[in-house]
Amino acid sequence: MTVSSLDKRRSGVRAHRRQYGGVRPPGGNPGGPAAALSYLTILLIIPLLVILHDGLSEGLIGLFEQISRPIAWSALKLTLWTSAVMVVINTIMGTLTAYVLVRYEFPGRSWVNAIVDLPLAIPTLVTGVMLVVLYGPQQALGAWFKDTLGWRIIFAPPGIVLALLFITFPFVVRAVQPVLLDLDRAQEDAAATLGATSWTIFRRVTLPPLILPLTSGALLSFASAIGEFGAIVIVAGNIPFYSQTAAVYVLGEVESENRLGASAMSIVMMGIAFSAIALVALIQRYRRKGGA
Amino acid sequence: MKRGSGPAGRASNGPAGRASNGPAPQRSVWVRRLLIAIVMGYIAVLILAPLAGLVVGAFADGISGIFRALTQPDVLAAFRLTLFISLITVVVHGVGGTMVAWVMVRQQFRGKAIINGLIDMPFAVSPVVVGYMLLLLFGRNGVLGPVLNARNIKVVFAVPGMILATLFVTLPFMIRELIPVLEAFGIQQEQAAATLGASGWQTFRRVTLPALRWGMIYGLTLTLARALGEFGAVLVVGGGVKGRTETATLYIFRALDERQYVGAFSVALVLGMFSLLLVVGADLWRQREEKKA
Numbered sequence: 001m002t003v004s005s006l007d008k009r010r011s012g013v014r015a016h017r018r019q020y021g022g023v024r025p026p027g028g029n030p031g032g033p034a035a036a037l038s039y040l041t042i043l044l045i046i047p048l049l050v051i052l053h054d055g056l057s058e059g060l061i062g063l064f065e066q067i068s069r070p071i072a073w074s075a076l077k078l079t080l081w082t083s084a085v086m087v088v089i090n091t092i093m094g095t096l097t098a099y100v101l102v103r104y105e106f107p108g109r110s111w112v113n114a115i116v117d118l119p120l121a122i123p124t125l126v127t128g129v130m131l132v133v134l135y136g137p138q139q140a141l142g143a144w145f146k147d148t149l150g151w152r153i154i155f156a157p158p159g160i161v162l163a164l165l166f167i168t169f170p171f172v173v174r175a176v177q178p179v180l181l182d183l184d185r186a187q188e189d190a191a192a193t194l195g196a197t198s199w200t201i202f203r204r205v206t207l208p209p210l211i212l213p214l215t216s217g218a219l220l221s222f223a224s225a226i227g228e229f230g231a232i233v234i235v236a237g238n239i240p241f242y243s244q245t246a247a248v249y250v251l252g253e254v255e256s257e258n259r260l261g262a263s264a265m266s267i268v269m270m271g272i273a274f275s276a277i278a279l280v281a282l283i284q285r286y287r288r289k290g291g292a
Numbered sequence: 293m294k295r296g297s298g299p300a301g302r303a304s305n306g307p308a309g310r311a312s313n314g315p316a317p318q319r320s321v322w323v324r325r326l327l328i329a330i331v332m333g334y335i336a337v338l339i340l341a342p343l344a345g346l347v348v349g350a351f352a353d354g355i356s357g358i359f360r361a362l363t364q365p366d367v368l369a370a371f372r373l374t375l376f377i378s379l380i381t382v383v384v385h386g387v388g389g390t391m392v393a394w395v396m397v398r399q400q401f402r403g404k405a406i407i408n409g410l411i412d413m414p415f416a417v418s419p420v421v422v423g424y425m426l427l428l429l430f431g432r433n434g435v436l437g438p439v440l441n442a443r444n445i446k447v448v449f450a451v452p453g454m455i456l457a458t459l460f461v462t463l464p465f466m467i468r469e470l471i472p473v474l475e476a477f478g479i480q481q482e483q484a485a486a487t488l489g490a491s492g493w494q495t496f497r498r499v500t501l502p503a504l505r506w507g508m509i510y511g512l513t514l515t516l517a518r519a520l521g522e523f524g525a526v527l528v529v530g531g532g533v534k535g536r537t538e539t540a541t542l543y544i545f546r547a548l549d550e551r552q553y554v555g556a557f558s559v560a561l562v563l564g565m566f567s568l569l570l571v572v573g574a575d576l577w578r579q580r581e582e583k584k585a
Contacts (some may be wrong), residue, residue: 021575036395037407039388044410046419047425050435054428068417093334100331104324108332114572115335120514121571123521125541126564127342129556134345141345142309166338227418229524234548247418247524253480254424254528256453264427266421273416278409 020171051270057265066264072223072231075249076268082157082226082245088162091218095210099202101173102180119166126258127166128234129157155237163231168221175217176210183209211285216280223276228268335510346564352558361555362562366544377526377539378519381458385515389466390508394466394500397474402449412502414463422460423528426453449531454539457525462515469511470504477503506578513574517567 002143027261045282055063068074098105134151135142143150185208191201229247236243244252246269253262350358361367396408414422428434432446440447447453477500485495501512523541532546540563547556 033395033399033401034520035432036388036392037422039392040407040410043388043456043463047429047460048410050428051421051425058483066538093331096327097331097334099328099329104328104523106328112331112335114294115339117571118568121517122564123541123567124521124546124559125521125523127559129544130342130564133343133550133557139345153346190381190397192313198323223416226423227416229420232523233524233543242386247420250418250424251418251524251528254420254427261410262424266418266424269421273418274413275414277416281412288385 008179026208035215051178051263051266054259055267057263058260062260063267066261068267069243069261071240072249072261072265075246076265077242078157078160078244078286079226079246079269080272082160082164083222084229085161086168086225087218087222089161090165090168090221093219095176095214098173098176102177116170121167121173122274123165124167124228124230125234128163128231129237130168131163131231135159135162156237157236157245159235159237160232160243162220163235164225166229167228167231168224171221171224172214172217175213175220179210179213181207212283216283218275219280223273223280226273226276297393308435319360337400346557346561349553350561351555352557358555358558358561361552362556364555366535366538367540367543367555367559370538370540373451373519373538374540374563377458378454378516380455381519382512382516383460384459385462385466386508386512389463389511389515390470390504392472393467393470397471397530398479411467417460419457419461419522419524420528422525423457423458426456426525427531447531447535449537451530451537454531454537455524457529458519461522461525462518465514465518466508466511470507473504473507474500483556489571507573509578513570517570520567562575 058065067076097112097116099117101109133139134155135145137143137146137152137154142154145153151158153162186203188201191205196204227247228245229251232245233248233251236245236248238244238248246265250262250265250269253259253265305584325345329436333445380513392411396404396411417425430436430440430453432441432448434448440465447456481499482495485499488494492499521541522539523545526537527541527542527545530539530542532538532542536545538546540559544556544559544563547553
């Protein structure tokens, strides 16, 4: 730390000179880049490097071999398809919720608006517990679903989708809402005067500018679904080949000390989720440059 | 990510949406009613019903059942540990996160774009993987294992490892809240202070910090809420040893396993309500301050 704090002072001053010419730096030096970087390095970069090193210690082929084991592959497939189903439902319902919140005036609107953020504030493990309490096979509603309709929700893939929907509900709503608020309604009115139906207006006038924010929201919800653990481990039942997701699989491999297996799956999950987040960053940059 | 929870997302539901011209055409009245009903129904089934279910489940043995469950010694110990880890996390990110945000906004350096991407990395890493990373680093066979063993320092299956895990998971919140605030604030006031002879630290403390106030409160609230509810990472790195490395979430997990449902539901209810009040409270507080101003 002492070396880096010396270093930070020097490089900080240099950076200031570059930015402000000879003038004394405003904001002083509560931390130069080096101090901030060492904070990030210790907390973030070193752990990431260790897992990359571990997972790739037998090369990409070793990683591929681990992932293509049937139990690993089925866990990854389950994670991907449940996340995909969630994304489709969440995108439709999130856009609809944002539309209703922005365009309509109705009793309880501010309540609905507040409830949208609720999943962000509730620990995901608690979310899982809630779903088990309501839809679990020993509970009234869950038993009814199972006996009357023959649907297994909890300890089965539908429970996973439900948990993911709960957790990711705010993402699409909050991505679409501000854009919808800024939208000029004159175009919609013009379309209406020209005789377009509400559905045509929505599809041809309102929707196009929403596509990019909507995609960002969908990608973010996908990224967080890939690694979700707390809610899923409670609702899924974690039966291999049936309801064991990738994150739960990693836990199992850690416990049985299969280092390579755990690291390989970790890297694949990180790769998928990070690609989604990187895409969101690209979309945001494109929009800021006036693309849409 | 979670930017929706930030000031921008909250401020957005103002009258602007209604300000635009003209009432909707008459024929869409039924469409409107249908759409509102669909949204309300979705939220009721997906979010409110499970919430109500948890309340009912916790009260299954009446209020005395909840009280009994919450005063068990291991529950109290679990809450204490959760609070301890969360408070340390808030302090560390309060200082470190502010520092990183400040550097990211005010300084130019090579590799800034990469760092900017890395800050979001914890959103892309599963909590289980976070815990596993720390095992690889500090565990018995880990990279730093021999060094730590020789000095008899326990990180893994102990509280320090759990703190590190929580720090990793909560890293982006503070930084992502502060960066837009700092960008909007600009450097003019800081420059003015510097011209008037304020030292760097004085400028930061008296000019920059007050401007960051709401960003910091929001960032720290989100950090705290996330830290209180962290589960996967502390499970893997801490092991959840009863009375030693068992946080509130880990207690819920064990209680469910042991079929102590009232205990699990009560602790889940308290934890959920507490996080919720934190986030809602910060929001209400800001709204009141804004009305005053």
